[in-house]
Amino acid sequence: MSYDLVIKNGLVILEGGEVQTDVAVNDGLIAAIGTDLTGEKEIDATGLVVSPGMVDAHVHITDPGGGYRDEWEGYVTGTAACAKGGVTSFMEMPLNQVPATVDAKSLNIKYQAGEGKLKADVGSFGGLVPFNLEGGIQELNEGGVAAYKCFMGTCGDRTIDGDFMNVDDYALYEGMKQIAKTGKVLAIHAENAPITDKLGEIAYKNGETTLKAYVATRPVFTEVEPIRRAILLAKETGCRIHICHIACPEGVEEVTKARNEGVDVTCETCTHYLYFETDELDAIGPVVKCSPPIRDKKAQDGLWEKVLREEIAFVTSDHSPCTPDLKEKDNAFEAWGGISGVQNNVDVLFDEGVQKRGMSLDLFARLIATNPADRYELTQKGRISVGKDADFVLIKPNAPYMLKAEDLAYRNQISPYIGREIGAQVVQTILRGTTVYSQDEGVSEEFVGTFIKK
Structure with missing residues (x-):
């Protein structure tokens, strides 16, 4: 035949x-x-x-830009970078596009923006925000989102109509109750907003400008505490949850403990947390700023241990690009927090995991493809299997x-x-x-x- x-x-x-x-x-x-x-x-x-094509479970595409972010990453360039990087499908975050994806109307605007512009297949997150608790979650479910996403850390621009917004504890609790009824997963950005915001404000007023100082304003406990809180609310509501971009092994330990107790919870880390560490950040510059921050070598080693022990379900890019002017700041506290990385997941992780640390090819494929596809029920994706x-x-x-700027398919080659x-x-x-x-x-x-x- x-x-x-x-x-x-x-x-x-x-x-x-x-x-x-x-x-x-x-x-x-x-x-x-x-x-x-x-x-x-x-x-x-x-x-x-x-290998199975990568299913990158954490990607931000800013299309449409709503007149505010039109020069950020669009579908054409973002999915071209996916193709060049071995990413055949991804889960798209409900921000930073304008309007944010929080109800049927905004979901359809997003679908229309991507029509005829995709070089990868795209599953969608719907947003959980304080202002879509009266029907928005159900509209998103009916519109075909694969999962939901919320921020416990501060996010969004309140001067932009339709931008995303972080949840307070009530919105998180009520949203979890509603999402539980859909049977879908809620992915969570877990940072303690009141503490990190205040520590950042104090450091900035004190004249701190470095990335190392920025990392110090987001200590490990500000990740661990909201992970615990999210797990407690998941137990209370029966909502399936996933903790995004964990940057410290202590956070992974909370997830593992809860899972062993029967909670339906998983977690991810990102390629950049496994590759960079705090002491090199200021030499690189604000292009490497993100949230949660890139922590020290001890944390990085601890994350690798958790990856190899399969306590971390998958590795993502958290591709969160912006325009160069938002990164070119002398003061790290003023720079946009997000890393452009979707094109360099597969090659970097293969090198750092398989070639340098002896990761099995089977585990590599599960981390980049099988596990994220299974978690978000992308049933046709994630494995090389007949059908x-x-x-x-x-x-x-x-x-x-050696990677050069001109190698990048991003709209902004940073x-x-x-x-x-x-x-x-x-x-x-x-x-x-x-x-x-x-x-x-x-x-x-x-x-x-x-x-x-x-």
């Missing part, structure tokens, strides 16, 4: 381990896995690792290169990874059987991505 496409001779990451084999595709789906398969098109993957979407990233191991040597390369990205990126041809001009509606 001949197939539409066969990827031949690659080291294919299947559930349970890697196998030297062929993978065949028909009509955008994985049709067969075996040897000596033939297809109308064939890709020779000799010497390459064939699933034919989403692949082909990785060349032991192939160091990233803390620029100038770093990365020890593996994304050679080709395939979405539902269609090549959306190859090193030979670059990013495809086709927009074959679609919104995944649940």
